Amino acid sequence: METLEQIQSRLAAALPSAKIEILANECAAGERSLLVAAASGFTVAKFLRDDAQLRLDYCSNVTGIDWPDKELTEKTKLKQLVDGVEKEVEEVKKTFRPGYLEVVYHLYSMALKHGPVVLRMRTENRADQTHLPSLTPLWRGAEFQEREVYDLYGVIFDGHPDLRRILMWDEFVGFPMRRDYVAPDDYEYEPTPHDEVLVEAKKHYLVEPKAEVKA
Amino acid sequence: MLESTAMIDEGLKSELQKQGVYVTSLQELYNWGRANSVWPLTFGLACCAIEMMAASMSRFDLARFGAEVFRPSPRQADLMIVAGTVTKKMAPLVVRLYNQMPEPKYVIAMGACAISGGPFKQGYNVLKGIDRYLPVDVAIPGCPPRPEALIHAIMTLQEKIRNQALTGPNRPRHLNADIEGEYPVPAYGQNDLEPPKNSEVWQPPPIQR
Numbered sequence: 001m002e003t004l005e006q007i008q009s010r011l012a013a014a015l016p017s018a019k020i021e022i023l024a025n026e027c028a029a030g031e032r033s034l035l036v037a038a039a040s041g042f043t044v045a046k047f048l049r050d051d052a053q054l055r056l057d058y059c060s061n062v063t064g065i066d067w068p069d070k071e072l073t074e075k076t077k078l079k080q081l082v083d084g085v086e087k088e089v090e091e092v093k094k095t096f097r098p099g100y101l102e103v104v105y106h107l108y109s110m111a112l113k114h115g116p117v118v119l120r121m122r123t124e125n126r127a128d129q130t131h132l133p134s135l136t137p138l139w140r141g142a143e144f145q146e147r148e149v150y151d152l153y154g155v156i157f158d159g160h161p162d163l164r165r166i167l168m169w170d171e172f173v174g175f176p177m178r179r180d181y182v183a184p185d186d187y188e189y190e191p192t193p194h195d196e197v198l199v200e201a202k203k204h205y206l207v208e209p210k211a212e213v214k215a
Numbered sequence: 216m217l218e219s220t221a222m223i224d225e226g227l228k229s230e231l232q233k234q235g236v237y238v239t240s241l242q243e244l245y246n247w248g249r250a251n252s253v254w255p256l257t258f259g260l261a262c263c264a265i266e267m268m269a270a271s272m273s274r275f276d277l278a279r280f281g282a283e284v285f286r287p288s289p290r291q292a293d294l295m296i297v298a299g300t301v302t303k304k305m306a307p308l309v310v311r312l313y314n315q316m317p318e319p320k321y322v323i324a325m326g327a328c329a330i331s332g333g334p335f336k337q338g339y340n341v342l343k344g345i346d347r348y349l350p351v352d353v354a355i356p357g358c359p360p361r362p363e364a365l366i367h368a369i370m371t372l373q374e375k376i377r378n379q380a381l382t383g384p385n386r387p388r389h390l391n392a393d394i395e396g397e398y399p400v401p402a403y404g405q406n407d408l409e410p411p412k413n414s415e416v417w418q419p420p421p422i423q424r
Contacts, residue, residue: 169403183339184406189420
């Protein structure tokens with residue numbers, strides 16, 4: 001299969017308006033991915049499916065990721081003259097990264113026996129602009145998985161034929177797989193609480209445990 | 216008519232049996248029949264159902280205990296084996312299936328999930344035990360319980376049926392016209408089921424430290 005750079009350059013030639021970026025991956029597998037802007041997501045995906053050299057005819061997996069707002073700190077070492085002596089001074093640069101929701105598609109070619117090509121799309125933010133184009137018209141198998149991403153993360157897929165909740169019931173409010181989802185407090189007595197359950201349990205203890213008297 | 220076996224002297228009973236005369240009471244006969252014709256509902260929710268299937272197959276052979284006729288319709292079944300995790304989405308359907316079963320009917324909660332939610336107890340979408348909505352007769356711990364444990368649970372249930380008095384306040388549900396036949400089916404709420412429990416069946420344990 002072509003490298004991602006080759007795919008990217010061919011995409012840029014075929015679809016000049018599309019913004020495509022290659023995302024590095026620092027983990028051991030090093031699986032890199034194509035990040036596509038939401039506006040051109042559908043046309044890029046259609047190109048990947050129909051192109052004679054790629055023919056990515058099988059969408060094996062659709063995943064959602066929640067990236068909450070985060071303050072990124074970048075440390076750079078600078079050499080400065082302090083009182084006439086050269087010293088290394090650390091400069092901390094803080095940047096605010098607004099949160100977004102991300103959807104990841106793993107694409108394979110059954111016809112040409114290659115893959116995966118990892119395709120990512122990101123929403124504008126996590127609150128009101130959570131729209132992404134649905135790729136179900138291209139890969140029918142994405143239908144239920146996109147419904148699951150909608151159900152648990154709240155990504156709204158434009159062009160999806162039947163966007164409803166799939167795992168939770170229709171009356172459910174909220175998106176439980178988001179990082180900031182707070183489940184309703186329905187704590188019950190646990191005989192041996194531990195870890196997070198212990199923290200939760202302590203909130204419900206009526207009497208504080210007596211501190212040990214030290215001699 | 217339905218007098219208890221206590222009316223018959225045990226010593227006289229065994230003495231008569233040695234002479235080839237079998238003395239019994241209607242209650243004993245009735246319960247003997249009831250206990251040995253328990254038909255479970257073919258109904259599984261998770262991995263416990265695999266063990267339930269294994270229990271009914273040739274190696275463990277549930278048929279030896281008179282409870283092998285798994286029925287695919289609640290109208291023909293009288294034992295509900297809640298085998299597996301009950302999600303909040305599934306719980307109203309489980310209660311509805313129970314309501315559709317004819318009396319007399321029994322419930323076995325099989326495995327940690329059906330008893331208490333098991334490893335998923337802290338999850339946002341799992342019911343913390345089916346006993347919130349249904350009267351559970353026998354609970355089997357285990358994750359999942361082995362087929363022997365299910366067989367033991369069925370034998371425990373049979374024991375319970377055999378010892379049940381047909382008259383008096385503890386008489387079986389189907390002989391007590393005052394008992395409500397149907398259990399309320401919970402509705403889907405915004406975060407949880409409405410109501411989250413049937414207070415007539417279950418009360419939360421007091422929080423101790």
